[in-house]
Amino acid sequence: KAGVTQTPRYLIKTRGQQVTLSCSPISGHRSVSWYQQTPGQGLQFLFEYFSETQRNKGNFPGRFSGRQFSNSRSEMNVSTLELGDSALYLCASSYSQGFSAEAFFGQGTRLTVV
């Protein structure tokens, strides 16, 4: 079956702009999580959605937001981009939100803010 699909793969934006990233989970998976990966900070948890509801949230400013649609696809939005937002944004899907859920990651979207 198809894996987790993230679009676009690469993105260059200017400071102050906003950006929307998309994630299509594995068919049948209802949980989608977003992570920001940078060389110095590793994988930082942004938020998790399950059945269109945000279930967990990381420690990121309100400029970072997300949503999940009824087909489990998810989007994350970053407004008023800053240089420090340059990172690889990874989406991971799980079958459930249960404690034994294994996360399947997409290839990521590499965002560069100039």
Next chain:
Amino acid sequence: GQQVMQIPQYQHVQEGEDFTTYCNSSTTLSNIQWYKQRPGGHPVFLIQLVKSGEVKKQKRLTFQFGEAKKNSSLHITATQTTDVGTYFCAGRGSNYKLTFGKGTLLTVNP
């Protein structure tokens, strides 16, 4: 909040040497997962440990979960060049949130 510390940050070994990475959580975990990320790739699930004191093996990889369910380790015996990558532990707390350690970058000299 829950914090997961992982050491070392980097490890360079000669092919054939052993390698170990350690993970410590500030809180008791429901379970711990391990992922591997190859250079330029995305994290890929390796294994999950759930029970206190659990030990699991995958060929040359041995995973342990501490008795208090707050620490874990991954040991690779006789490393190969194909083991190169960053190994992450990820602890799941009572709120289901998965918190990743910063990872250990393993490089192997052939």
